[in-house]
Amino acid sequence: MSVSSGATSSAGIELSRVGRTYTRGKKTVEALTGVDLTIQEGEFITLFGPSGCGKSTLLRLIAGLDTQTTGEISIFGSTPREASARKDIAWIPQSSALLPWLDIEANASLSSVINTRADRSGATTRRPEAAVGILEEVGLGDFRSSRPDQLSGGMRQRASIARGFAQGAPLMLMDEPFSALDELTRDTLRIRLLELWEHHRKTIVFVTHSAMEAVLLSDRVVVMSPRPGRIRQVVDIDLPRPRTWELTETPEFTAKVAQVKQILWSAWEGDE
Amino acid sequence: MTVGIDPLNPAVSAVPLARSRRRLSPRTGGALLTVGAPLLLFVLLAIAWQWAAATFKSVLPPMQDVIADIAGRPEFYLENLAVTLQAALLGFVIGVAVALLLASAIVHFRFLRAAIMPVALLLNVTPIVAIAPALVVAFGFNQIPHVIVAALSAFFPTLINSITGLRAVDPQALEVFDAMSASKTEIFFRLRVPSSLPYLFAGARLSVTAAVIGAVVSEFTGSSKGIGAVIVMATTYLNLPQMWAAIFFSALTTLALLGLVGLLERLIVRW
Numbered sequence: 001m002s003v004s005s006g007a008t009s010s011a012g013i014e015l016s017r018v019g020r021t022y023t024r025g026k027k028t029v030e031a032l033t034g035v036d037l038t039i040q041e042g043e044f045i046t047l048f049g050p051s052g053c054g055k056s057t058l059l060r061l062i063a064g065l066d067t068q069t070t071g072e073i074s075i076f077g078s079t080p081r082e083a084s085a086r087k088d089i090a091w092i093p094q095s096s097a098l099l100p101w102l103d104i105e106a107n108a109s110l111s112s113v114i115n116t117r118a119d120r121s122g123a124t125t126r127r128p129e130a131a132v133g134i135l136e137e138v139g140l141g142d143f144r145s146s147r148p149d150q151l152s153g154g155m156r157q158r159a160s161i162a163r164g165f166a167q168g169a170p171l172m173l174m175d176e177p178f179s180a181l182d183e184l185t186r187d188t189l190r191i192r193l194l195e196l197w198e199h200h201r202k203t204i205v206f207v208t209h210s211a212m213e214a215v216l217l218s219d220r221v222v223v224m225s226p227r228p229g230r231i232r233q234v235v236d237i238d239l240p241r242p243r244t245w246e247l248t249e250t251p252e253f254t255a256k257v258a259q260v261k262q263i264l265w266s267a268w269e270g271d272e
Numbered sequence: 273m274t275v276g277i278d279p280l281n282p283a284v285s286a287v288p289l290a291r292s293r294r295r296l297s298p299r300t301g302g303a304l305l306t307v308g309a310p311l312l313l314f315v316l317l318a319i320a321w322q323w324a325a326a327t328f329k330s331v332l333p334p335m336q337d338v339i340a341d342i343a344g345r346p347e348f349y350l351e352n353l354a355v356t357l358q359a360a361l362l363g364f365v366i367g368v369a370v371a372l373l374l375a376s377a378i379v380h381f382r383f384l385r386a387a388i389m390p391v392a393l394l395l396n397v398t399p400i401v402a403i404a405p406a407l408v409v410a411f412g413f414n415q416i417p418h419v420i421v422a423a424l425s426a427f428f429p430t431l432i433n434s435i436t437g438l439r440a441v442d443p444q445a446l447e448v449f450d451a452m453s454a455s456k457t458e459i460f461f462r463l464r465v466p467s468s469l470p471y472l473f474a475g476a477r478l479s480v481t482a483a484v485i486g487a488v489v490s491e492f493t494g495s496s497k498g499i500g501a502v503i504v505m506a507t508t509y510l511n512l513p514q515m516w517a518a519i520f521f522s523a524l525t526t527l528a529l530l531g532l533v534g535l536l537e538r539l540i541v542r543w
Binding site: 063064065081084085087089090091092093094095097098099100101110111113114115117118147148149163167173 | 442444445447448449450451452453454455458462463466469541542543
């Protein structure tokens with residue numbers, strides 16, 4: 001079992017002076033400004049902050065779903081779009097976004113039928129995994145032939161995460177995947193995700209507005225603040241791994257959550 | 273914090289929601305309501321019909337006369353029905369096929385959308401059945417004008433619904449596809465087309481009704497065969513039973529075709 005963050009330094013993800021402005025008519029909105037961040041390969045990093053702090057914008061830029069107006073983003077040495085063309089980025093959205101006409105197994109193996117030219121070209125560095133195995137890991141082994149509308153919200157979200165892991169991409173981007181779920185289901189899925197990550201060791205960038213979730217999951221928490229969206233501070237979460245639910249009841253954990261929240265509050269007070 | 277609750281307890285999340293689309297078998301009271309209520313109304317309407325037929329002899333024929341007319345010469349009605357059905361179905365297939373092709377092109381090319389939509393809207397506000405006489409002049413006394421009218425009638429509902437359906441994709445599912453750099457073709461066939469099916473069938477239901485109406489009304493002019501022609505003939509000879517028998521058959525045809533579309537939908541759209 002691995003201990004602590006301690007990711008080896010290698011060409012992971014590098015963002016330098018990244019900014020994104022939107023123009024609506026004559027108005028210009030600065031959604032993100034001056035983002036400098038380096039993410040090591042195999043690291044679990046969380047973008048944490050309130051609505052409008054640009055965390056989802058930043059994630060979309062890393063995914064190549066949007067393009068920055070200033071600065072550079074490098075994903076394992078190439079641009080986000082190049083990485084996406086190689087299928088090296090798995091995107092896990094807020095809603096499960098499963099395809100209702102496919103069964104759970106077909107949904108989880110979606111990546112095997114999309115952008116097949118990337119697989120044929122041999123450019124991809126991803127290592128696709130059998131959807132069945134991942135579904136079993138997330139406890140959906142018995143629901144492979146069920147349709148999404150026959151499952152609960154939590155199960156659908158697990159299937160969505162399984163779809164992401166089955167793609168086998170070295171980089172996984174998760175945009176508040178648990179925010180639409182009830183508290184109990186959320187807690188279950190947080191632990192499940194940690195187990196999956198311990199097993200597969202992907203680089204994960206995870207967006208959340210829950211300080212507790214950020215501290216529980218990640219090696220580092222990037223605290224962001226709005227108007228304009230920017231990084232306030234990056235907090236190392238040097239709590240031992242593998243992490244279990246018991247960790248959340250320790251004073252060290254509570255202190256970390258308080259520290260992360262404090263940074264956000266002081267940022268707000270500074271703005272006012 | 274949820275201290276004391278084990279988040280890994282599978283009982284919390286491993287229970288699938290039994291959300292089946294099929295309805296539970298209705299209780300006796302429910303069955304009485306769903307079958308009995310409309311039946312009662314039918315009986316009341318039939319009584320009202322018979323009363324009106326007896327009172328206003330030039331407005332409605334007695335029901336037994338209509339039934340006797342159909343029973344006396346079923347082949348006459350079936351032959352004419354076949355003619356109308358042929359025009360309606362052929363028109364439906366052509367109208368829907370063209371609408372689907374155009375909708376697929378429109379969602380991909382903004383130029384086409386800008387070019388086609390005003391023309392399609394103009395076509396929609398034109399009373400298509402009024403074109404029928406012009407088409408008879410152009411194509412002569414055959415099936416072609418009626419097929420064209422049926423096709424034009426069927427075209428618009430499917431066009432609008434399929435455009436709406438092809439664009440109504442889950443934006444988050446689209447992000448999943450985009451993050452993998454899915455090609456336009458993959459997005460079209462693996463996401464847009466399946467997403468649009470419920471809209472497509474809603475359009476098909478409107479189109480099939482429109483096609484039958486188009487065919488029947490088109491046969492009012494320049495036709496000696498078909499349900500429309502039978503109605504016109506009946507008007508000329510003031511033959512009320514024949515007129516109502518023809519109306520009954522065209523309604524029944526539409527109903528049967530709607531049932532067929534509904535059946536297809538239930539077989540294909542199972543989510």
